[in-house]
Structure formats: structure tokens, C-alpha cells
Amino acid sequence: MVTAAPTPPASRAPAGRGFFQPYASPSFFDEMLTAQGSVRPHYEKFIECLNQCDAADFNDKRRAIDLAFLRQGITFNVYGDEKGTERIFPFDLMPRVIPTKEWEHLEAGLVQRITALNLFLRDIYHEQHILRDGTIPAHYVLSAKHFRREFVNFDVPRDIYIHICGTDIIRDHDGRYLVLEDNGRCPSGVSYVLENRRALKRTFPEGFGNIGVRPIESYPNELLKLLQHVAPTGVSDPTVVLLTPGAYNSAYFEHTYLARQMGIEIVEGRDLVVRDQHVYMRTTKGLRPVHVIYRRIDDDFLDPTVFRRDSALGVPGLVNAYRAGHVSLANAIGTGVADDKAMYYFVPKMIKYYLGEDPILPNVPTYLANEENDRKYILEHLDQLVVKATNEAGGYGMLMGPQASAAEREEFRRKIEADPRNFIAQPVVALSRHPTYQDHDGSFDGRHIDLRPFILYGEKPVIIPGGLTRVALRKGSLVVNSSQGGGSKDTWVLSGDQ
Amino acid sequence: MLSRVANGLYWMSRYIERAENTARLVDVNLQLLLDFSNLDDRALAGHWQPIVQSTGDEELFAQLHPQATGRSVTEFLVFQPENPNSIVSAIDQARENARTVRDQLTAEHWEELNRIYLFLHSQAARDLWRRSPGDFFQEIRNSSLLLQGITDATSVRHEGWCFLQAGRYLERADKTTRLLDVRHASVPERGLPPSITQDAALGWSAVLRSCSAWDAYKALHGAEVQPALVAEFLLLSEDFPRSARFCAHQLNLALRRISGVPEGKFCNDAEKLCGRLCAELQFSSVHDIFERGLHAYIDELQAKLNTIGAALFQAYITQTFSQQADEEIRQQEEQQQQQRGAPHLPRP
Numbered sequence: 147m148v149t150a151a152p153t154p155p156a157s158r159a160p161a162g163r164g165f166f167q168p169y170a171s172p173s174f175f176d177e178m179l180t181a182q183g184s185v186r187p188h189y190e191k192f193i194e195c196l197n198q199c200d201a202a203d204f205n206d207k208r209r210a211i212d213l214a215f216l217r218q219g220i221t222f223n224v225y226g227d228e229k230g231t232e233r234i235f236p237f238d239l240m241p242r243v244i245p246t247k248e249w250e251h252l253e254a255g256l257v258q259r260i261t262a263l264n265l266f267l268r269d270i271y272h273e274q275h276i277l278r279d280g281t282i283p284a285h286y287v288l289s290a291k292h293f294r295r296e297f298v299n300f301d302v303p304r305d306i307y308i309h310i311c312g313t314d315i316i317r318d319h320d321g322r323y324l325v326l327e328d329n330g331r332c333p334s335g336v337s338y339v340l341e342n343r344r345a346l347k348r349t350f351p352e353g354f355g356n357i358g359v360r361p362i363e364s365y366p367n368e369l370l371k372l373l374q375h376v377a378p379t380g381v382s383d384p385t386v387v388l389l390t391p392g393a394y395n396s397a398y399f400e401h402t403y404l405a406r407q408m409g410i411e412i413v414e415g416r417d418l419v420v421r422d423q424h425v426y427m428r429t430t431k432g433l434r435p436v437h438v439i440y441r442r443i444d445d446d447f448l449d450p451t452v453f454r455r456d457s458a459l460g461v462p463g464l465v466n467a468y469r470a471g472h473v474s475l476a477n478a479i480g481t482g483v484a485d486d487k488a489m490y491y492f493v494p495k496m497i498k499y500y501l502g503e504d505p506i507l508p509n510v511p512t513y514l515a516n517e518e519n520d521r522k523y524i525l526e527h528l529d530q531l532v533v534k535a536t537n538e539a540g541g542y543g544m545l546m547g548p549q550a551s552a553a554e555r556e557e558f559r560r561k562i563e564a565d566p567r568n569f570i571a572q573p574v575v576a577l578s579r580h581p582t583y584q585d586h587d588g589s590f591d592g593r594h595i596d597l598r599p600f601i602l603y604g605e606k607p608v609i610i611p612g613g614l615t616r617v618a619l620r621k622g623s624l625v626v627n628s629s630q631g632g633g634s635k636d637t638w639v640l641s642g643d644q
Numbered sequence: 645m646l647s648r649v650a651n652g653l654y655w656m657s658r659y660i661e662r663a664e665n666t667a668r669l670v671d672v673n674l675q676l677l678l679d680f681s682n683l684d685d686r687a688l689a690g691h692w693q694p695i696v697q698s699t700g701d702e703e704l705f706a707q708l709h710p711q712a713t714g715r716s717v718t719e720f721l722v723f724q725p726e727n728p729n730s731i732v733s734a735i736d737q738a739r740e741n742a743r744t745v746r747d748q749l750t751a752e753h754w755e756e757l758n759r760i761y762l763f764l765h766s767q768a769a770r771d772l773w774r775r776s777p778g779d780f781f782q783e784i785r786n787s788s789l790l791l792q793g794i795t796d797a798t799s800v801r802h803e804g805w806c807f808l809q810a811g812r813y814l815e816r817a818d819k820t821t822r823l824l825d826v827r828h829a830s831v832p833e834r835g836l837p838p839s840i841t842q843d844a845a846l847g848w849s850a851v852l853r854s855c856s857a858w859d860a861y862k863a864l865h866g867a868e869v870q871p872a873l874v875a876e877f878l879l880l881s882e883d884f885p886r887s888a889r890f891c892a893h894q895l896n897l898a899l900r901r902i903s904g905v906p907e908g909k910f911c912n913d914a915e916k917l918c919g920r921l922c923a924e925l926q927f928s929s930v931h932d933i934f935e936r937g938l939h940a941y942i943d944e945l946q947a948k949l950n951t952i953g954a955a956l957f958q959a960y961i962t963q964t965f966s967q968q969a970d971e972e973i974r975q976q977e978e979q980q981q982q983q984r985g986a987p988h989l990p991r992p
Contacts, residue, residue: 216762217755219746393743402746412747417646428647430803430902430960 164197165204166581171592175321175578177242179592188245188643191357195350196240201588207349208239208583220341220399235338236633238582241346242595242615249611249639252315252323255507256599257607258497260311263328263484264603265500267307271298271480281499282492286516289567290489291537292331292445292482296452300469302478303376309476310369310440311601312336312614315507317578324510324575326596327490330481332442335614335634336365336600337400340407342614342636359638360611365600366407372604373408373438376474384437387411387427389418391443391459401442415443420463423470438474439464445479487536487570488514515562515569524562524571528555531571533562546624548574577624580635582617594618596626597637612637645803651961652745653804657811659738660757663731664788665819669695669826670721671781672854677714679846685713692717694829698822701729722773731784732764750798753791760787809898810956817891818949821942823854824878827871828939836934837871845869851878855886875938876930879945888945889925896922899956913955921948 168183178189185193199207215221215234244252269276270287271294277284287293312333314326343362347354370386377384390401392414405412417427418436426433441448447457452465467473483489491512494505513520513531524531528547535543545558562569579592599613615635616626626632673695677683683691692712696705699721708726709716724730728737739761742749749757763769763783773780792812799805827847831837840848848869852858855878865873881887896918903911910916933941 217759218751219743219754219758393740398743399746406747411646411649413646414648417648430645430647430650 164193165200166193166196166590169581169589169591171579174576174592174594175317175319176592177317177578177580177595179581188243188640192241192243192353192638195353195356204239204583205588211237211239211345211349214345215341218341220338236619237342237345238593238617238619238633238635239346239349240581240583240590241636241638242580242597243638243640244612246640246643248323251506252599253609255323255325255505256313256601256609258501258503258506259313259325259328259493260308260601260603260607262493262497262500263311263330264305264307266496267478267481267484268305269500270483271300271307276496276499281495286486286488286492286567287483290483290486292480292486294445294480294483297480303378303471303474306376306603307478307481308484309372309376309478309603311603312598313601315597315599315613316510316575319576321578323507325490325493325507326510326575327487328484328493329598330484331444331477333598333600334397334400334442335598335616337403338634339600339610339612339614339637340365340403342634346636357638358641358643360641362610362612365610366404368602368604368608368610369404369440370408370410372602372608373440373476375604376476377437378471378474381437385411385435386438386440387413387418387436389413389415389439389441389443389461391415391447395442397442404440410440415457415459415461418461418464420461420467423463423467423472425461425464425467425473436473438476440476445482448475448479485537487512487534488516488567491570510572510575513571515566515571520571521562521566524569525559527571528559530573532574533558533569533571536568536570546574574624577618580615580617582619582635591621593621594624594626595635611639645807647961649745649748649804650807651957652741653748653807654811654956656738656741656745656757657808658815659734659741660788660791661812661815662729662819663734663738664785665816665823666699666721666729666731666734667781667784667788668854668856669698669823670718671778671785672850673826674714674718674777675853676846676850680843688713694826696720698826699729700822701727718777735761735764745804748804750794752798753794756787756790756794760784803902806898806902807960810895810902813891813894813898814949814953814956816886817888817895818946820855820878820886820888820891821945823851824875825939825942827851828942831871831934831938833939834935834937836931840869840871848874857884857886860884872930872934875933879933879941880925880928880930882926889922892918892922892925895952902960912959914952914959917948917952917955921945921952 168179168185170183171179172181178186180186196204212234215237221234266276274284274287276282277287288295308330310333312329312335314329316324316326318324339362353359373386374384377386386408387410388401388405388408390398390412392398395401402412411427413427413436419426419428419433421433425436425439427436443459446454447459449460449462449465450457451462453460464473465479468475468479490509491514494509497503497505513524515521515524524533528545529550531547533545533547538544545554547555550558558569577594577596580595581590582593583589584591595615595617597613597615599609602608615637617633617635618624618626618631619633620631623631673691677691680687680691689712692714693702696702696712696717701720704727705712705717705720708724709720720727720730722731725733727733735757739757742754742757746754760783769780772783795805795808799808830840830844830847848871849858852861852869852874857878861869861874861877864877877884877887879888882889884890896915899915899918900907903915905911905915907919910919936944
């Protein structure tokens, strides 16, 4: 007979009596709490686990993680800071939990969307059916800043344009998942997903066994498989490298992290050289051929002989080697057109057009300033709308109508009238909130969050369960970008719950 | 291995070793002062000036400080950001290099280097320095030793490791000679030095201690410290891991491991010069050193080490970056394409 090892009596403290104190959340959708303040079923197990520690334990855990991040150099650089200060990306210990059913819905919607986007890019860089028959007015595509007309009729390996996509998802007042934007160029953040998980596993080891959190550790392996999949034809054992802008880029940690996890070289532009339309890297043993480049540099900087002449980050001749089919790039050149916020407006139409399906994940309602009726509406409702420049990212070039001053609104009115193609507007979405630890008084309070899942589009689409949950740490703030006071959370997708 | 990465590893390793040796130098000389009583300003300057000279940065020092005092010299060697070889600067540069080769380092290695970097830039470092300089230097030395231990215990013996070894031993050979050079003024310019007084012996044992050589020396020669024996031990010992000969030998092994060329042959100048230096150190005696003069001998040795470093850089780092050849090839390539009528893609 086996004697069971003694265990502490199970503490089944219901929410409200343990460490976690719920709060009322009447005016927003809260991920964890219902309007009445009770814990939603998919969070119950975690709250049990959390209530086994007290404030002192919790603070010890937090400090240990912050210190570990700082020591490991899991930091980002703040642009415009002369001392090159590195900061850690603030991490909140409370994980965001997504139940199985909701994730299945998200996954289906994201796969549908990336499939349509890749078909769209294939189309506009070839026959342009969708423009010819007027489903999308041609001028929107042809005037897009990142439409690369030089690549019309150029075939990319396996017809994949966006290999790695980081779609931003939000939830509205009713808890409905909406797509906020598709990031089809060089989306970053996946290293934080992997590191946050490692940190939380060390912090709440018991949680992972009991709660049934789906693992995400296969990401680097899936990414490498994808990169090998798009190697130039005839190369059986391709050399894959990651091209970084260098150690001063804000995402440099992520670049080294991914390269190390995949076991590939991380190179800078100056490490590569093009000879006779083939790309080589400069090694201690001479030049070695390179077949696939996972580039974390924007199109504009890739090749100074083709794009920006002043680019010191790129590789002269790279585009010629690419056109000759001797090297593959992920993502392909010219995907930026899909990131144009005016193009975002048309994604539901693309899904219908290419797949004959209704979009599973809806867009946020969007007004195009270039359309007369929409423009009129935008200008009349500037105090209620969020106005965005169509080609900016990271929360820059934006007007938050309700919070803006009259002068700021006036400035945007002039900008919109001068260049309507460059602006869209959306109603303010009351982003869902999530309990987040408050350093100053040790309580939990709701903070707005979004979600960036990472989609790999190779032989078949692969999405690691979850993604990066970003949280606006300032009370009431809707801006989750790390450059503007955002933090992050681990994201748990449950397996086998009802 | 990428040339840039090899370069980054090599310099990271050198800078860590540099920080450690500077910590040794300052620590031992601070302790040495405790053995002398009633030193006036001139005697103090006489104590600190050779230390600055041994680092080779006396010009920069003169620009920054009017006088060699304990305070100014230690500030210059430990914290001064304007001194590229101060301990803080060396760790900064080691970490900067490590950042560019982050993917080549084990997590443990990076975390320790990052930890000592963060420590040196914290108030805690200044506090410890004021409260207990000995503990402060021990912190630096221990960190460097830990980094070496981590490398030994966790690094794959690939090319990158060889560049780490090459950087470490080249730097160490150079620094051991500099630590020894601090005392050169106390011996005749040429010829074997005579027996020395108890006070002078303190200075020479400080040199041994700054190289962690005190115990090893005593085991070999007993407690009697004689300049000729100290110089012989630190330059020519076959087995002591900080002697110039030992370091040159390790450097030679690393270079050969990189290229795969066996002993007795060479395929580049770094190997040729390093092999020659090893032979020289192997077949020299203490008489040869003092016949040439200790300072002159050390000067020449340092120059040889610098030449080997430059040759290594030429062989593995700059060779593949030869800009001129690239430019030529690029022009020819463009001409070819124009002849073929291949699409050229100008963009405003």
C-alpha cells in the first residue's frame, strides 16, 4: 500500500475572501469578472491558485521576475533617449485566460484572414482581378505608400507574401472579438510571449499542471520550418539567417532570442554581400551562401541601390538576388500595402471575394476620409472618433477625439481636408479590461488590454495558442503600446474546458 | 562563423580580462600603501605614477588630473568614463560587444556579464567602493573568474570559443607584463638586479599578488622575493597560467584550433608571429631578459603581442571585408546587368 505524501489542506477560498479582491466593473467588459463582480468560470482555477499566496509572496514573485528580466536583458530601447536607456517591458503577473471555445473561434478567424490577405497580395501583384472588377477601387491600392509596383508580375516562392503576421485583436463592450489591425511587415513581440510564459511557469508551477494551459514552446521550431519551406527551388539544405538592423534597434533582444532558439545566424547588413546575384555572409572561413533571410528590416532599408539610398542597414544588390530567385525573403517585399489602414477597411470584402465566406472576425467599424460621405461624417464627429493616419504604427499619428483639445482636433481637420487618402476614423472602442496588480496600493483593478496572436503561414497555417496580451497600465488609458506606457501579460489558452 | 561575431567575442573576452587585471592592479597597490607609513605627497606620487604609466594611458591621465594621488589614480582606473580602459569602461565595452553576439553566448554568461554591468552603474557599487575597496575589487575579479568558469563549463568548443580564448590570453599576457613593469624603475636599466631590501621586497611581492602568483612563487622559490626570480616566474614560467609564456602558448593553441593548421606550420601572419613568440619565450632565460633590460624587454614583448592581435584581425575579420574588392565586383556586376538588359530598379 502506498502512503500518500502529506499535502497541505486544499484551500478553496472563494473569490472575495482570499488575496484577490474583485472590483466592480459596470461600464466595461471585464475578462475575469462579470458585471456583478463574480469570477468567470475559466478563471476560477487560477484564482484558487493565486489565493494560496498572500501580498508578501506575490510581491516577492513580482520582484523576482522583474529582476530576472533585467538581468537577462529582456529589455527594449527607448528611441530618442540619448543614453540609450534600456527598460524592461513591464510585466503583470495576472495571466489573461482564454477558454477553448473562444480560441477556436479566434483561430478560425485568423486563418481565414491571413489566407485572404495572401491571396489579395498575390492578386494585386499579378492580374489585379479585384481591382479590375471594381471590388476595391484601384486607386486605393495604387496610391498606397507601400505598394511596390516594381514587383508586379514577380513570383514569390510558394505564393506566400505574409509569412509571419501579428494581428491585433481587441474586445468591445459586449466581449466581441474584433480585428484592430493586421501587421504583415515585421511584427514583433513574440519573444515576450515566450519569455512571459517561462517567467510565469517558474512563478506558478502548480498552475500549469492543474489548469491545463496549452503550450507555446514550439514557436521557434515552427518558424524555422516555415522559413525552410520557402527556400529557393533546388536548395535542399537551405541556410537560413535572421537579418537585424543591429544592437540599437528596439527589438534587438527579440532578434537574438529567435535566432538562438532556431539555431541560425543573426546577421547585420554589413555581414552580407551579393556576388553575381547570390547572397553570401562573410565568415572567418570566407564567403558562405545564404538562401533564406528572415528579415527584421523594413522594405525601405533592405537595399540602398533600390530603395533608400542612405540606408546603411541594407545589402547592396539584395533585391537583384531576390528577383533572380536565389534568395527568399520573409516577409516578402511589398506586404506593407496590406498594413495600410485604408486597405484594412477592405479586408472583409477580400474574404468574401477570394474565399466566398463571411468574415469570422469582424473589423472595427471604419470610415474612409477619402469617401465624401465618410469624410463629412468624420469631420462632424471628430470629438467622438479615433482618427488614424493610414501608414503609421505604434500609436503615432493618431487623434483620440474625445480626449483631444479643440486645437488638436482643428489640426487634424486641416490635415484630413488636405490629404483625405491618408486618414481613416473609427469609433472609440471600449476595450475590454483585465484585473491588473496596482503597485501603489496592492489592489487589483481593471486595465484595458488587447491581444496580438502570431500567425505563421507556411505549408499550413500555424498559430501558437495565445499571443501577446498588452495592457495599458495607466488608469483609463486605451494605448497599450510599449513606447507609450504599456505592459504585457502571459496569455493562457485552456485545453479541454467546456 | 561570421567575422563580425568572431570579432565581438574576441573583444568581449579581452575587455573582461582587462577589467579583471585593472582591478588586480589597483587593489594590490592600495593594500601595499598600508605597509608604508608616513609617506609625503612626493612619495605618494612616486607610488602612483608608475601604475598609471604601466597602463600606457599616462597622457590621458595628465589631461584629466593635475596630480597622481591615490584618489585621482583610482578614480581614473576604476570609474572614469573618459578613460576607455577604466574598469567601468571595459565592462561597458565587454557588454556592448556581448550584445552584438548575444545569440552566441549561453544565458548564464550573458546574465553574469549583465549583472556586473548593472552593479557597476548602481549606487551600490560606489557605496561598496567607499566602504571596502577590497570587497569591491573582489566583486570584479570574482565576476571575471565566474565568466571564465561559465565559458569553460558551458561553451561548446567551437570556433567562437577559440576566439574567446585568443582574446583572453592575448590580453592576459599583455597585462601580466604591465603589472611587472610597474616595478621596473627599481632595478638597473640593464643587467641582473642585486639583492634587495625588505621595503623593496614588499613592492615585488605586491606584483606577485596582483597576478595571483604569490602562493605559486613561494612553492617554487620559498619566501625570499628577488626581482630576477619574480620576472622569470611571470614571464617564462611554463606552468603558471598568468605567465607570458603560458598565455602565448594558449593563444597559439587557440589560433591553430581556428585554422586547423598543426604546430610547426602556419597559414597566416598571426600563427607565424605567435609561433615565433612561443619559441622565443621557451628558449629564453632570465639572463636574456635582464641583459636586454627589463623595461625594454617588456616593451618589445608588448609590441609583439600587439602585432599578433593586428594579424589576427587581418586574417579573420578584415579579410572578408576588403572594401575595394567589393566595390570593383559590384561595378562589374552592374555593367553586366546593363549589357544583359536586366531590369534595373531606380527609385526616387
